[in-house]
Amino acid sequence: MSAQRKPFGLWGLIRSQWLLLLAVGLYLWAFAVSPEQASRALGSAAARLASVAPLVLAVMGLVGLIQVWVSRDLVARLLGREAGFRALLIAALCGTILIGPAYLIFPMLLAIQKQGARWAVIVIVLATYAVKLQMIPLEVGFLGWKFSLMRIVFTMLLAIPVGLLVEWIVERPERRRTREP
Numbered sequence: 001m002s003a004q005r006k007p008f009g010l011w012g013l014i015r016s017q018w019l020l021l022l023a024v025g026l027y028l029w030a031f032a033v034s035p036e037q038a039s040r041a042l043g044s045a046a047a048r049l050a051s052v053a054p055l056v057l058a059v060m061g062l063v064g065l066i067q068v069w070v071s072r073d074l075v076a077r078l079l080g081r082e083a084g085f086r087a088l089l090i091a092a093l094c095g096t097i098l099i100g101p102a103y104l105i106f107p108m109l110l111a112i113q114k115q116g117a118r119w120a121v122i123v124i125v126l127a128t129y130a131v132k133l134q135m136i137p138l139e140v141g142f143l144g145w146k147f148s149l150m151r152i153v154f155t156m157l158l159a160i161p162v163g164l165l166v167e168w169i170v171e172r173p174e175r176r177r178t179r180e181p
Helices: 009-016 018-033 035-069 072-079 085-097 102-114 119-128 133-143 145-179
Strands: none
Touching (some): 085 133, 102 119
């Protein structure tokens, strides 16, 4: 075992699976307090899982394809530092056309980040994901042109500076480590 890698152990399990452990703990408590309600809640959770499982499996399949078939060079060229400002514009465009729930987008974003996309790209996709081009007519119908236009403009204008700021903050400790002797 290398000096940098620590054994997983109980604390590692808790840190990596805290949400699952919390849910199990809450269900144990719920069954102790009210078995009937806890049983109904578990049935409802199982139904939700069954409804989203095919979608989650499809996304994980796509993530696998991205990791294997899309080269690191291509991702770095399009979405990495060497792409410059163009990568940020591509991210903004991609964020506005993505559809589906956010919990399915996170694994795809992690996959492209591991393939060489910069952190600013990830943040910009997430920020502009709130715009959703296909939902604009519905938003305008409910909230009006003035509100919708202002929200979209400010979201798009602030996405890139916020992405760059988050990237700078996330990578700062990394830069310090590389400068230390």
